[in-house]
Amino acid sequence: MAIGLTDEHAALADAVRGWAERNVTSDVRRAGIETRDAETRPAFWPGLAGQGLLGLHVPEEYGGQGAGLPELAVALEELGRALVPGPFLPTVLASAALLRSDAVINDGDGAARAELLPGLADGSRTGALSLAAGLTGTREAGGLRVEGTSTPVLGAALADVIVLPVATGQGEEWVAVDATELEVAVRPALDVTRGVASVTASGVLVPDARVLDGLQGPDVLDLAAVLMGAEAAGIAGWCVTTAADYAKVREQFGRPIGQFQGIKHKCAAMLIELEQARA
Incomplete structure (x- = not known):
């Protein structure tokens, strides 16, 4: 544990x-x-x-x-x-x-x-959050006028609301925008279980209630690191368990390959890295 x-x-x-x-x-x-x-x-x-x-x-x-x-x-x-x-x-x-x-x-x-x-x-x-720059904003009465493209955004094609970073004259601000107000275009993704997309805002006025005052880029990166890291640790856990189980039943030269020192060391090294990630 x-x-x-x-x-x-x-x-x-x-x-x-x-x-x-x-x-x-x-x-x-x-x-x-x-x-x-x-x-x-x-x-x-x-x-x-x-x-x-x-x-x-x-x-x-x-x-x-x-x-x-x-x-x-x-x-x-x-x-x-x-x-x-x-x-x-x-x-x-x-x-x-x-x-x-x-x-x-x-x-x-x-x-x-x-x-x-x-x-x-x-x-x-459903929601999505972008960690990519590319959007700019200008303050207007009642909100923030947003332009530009942010890409890639994980899960944007399925999102109803997207949290986005916007560069303004006063620094970076974060906004929550309904996907219907944005142009969302699916992009190629390495992950076959989940897509990414580009998100374009063409003069979208984000009302003040959707401008997320106090949200800071480092805080968002910390959240993303924790949550993405947790998911990655789970994937790694499956890989380690599956590899070790396979080494117990796959035979070479008349015995399970898990009995060979080189395989033992690889499995042990993977387990150590996994436990460090989970800690």
């Missing part, structure tokens, strides 16, 4: 792993890969949302579970282990970033918070 994780986290991991094993089979993954050019929400999406995983880190008053990032990271590791396709990671990245924003947390009447978070938490709305 990684440093800082409790028995409750282990129980959560077991529950998520069990759900993934039942609902995201190899056939489901293959079907997603075969139809990735026409990317849609996966059939298991309502079930995933029904487990409350999309809202683990969202306060209960907005339809979430009221937990935190450690719990979300635990869930992401298990979903990564099962190579679950679809917009889970982009959506929780967007909602986690929104929760770090003063505009959402401290907004006087809570309008932005009430509008965005419940849908992201219950799965009725």
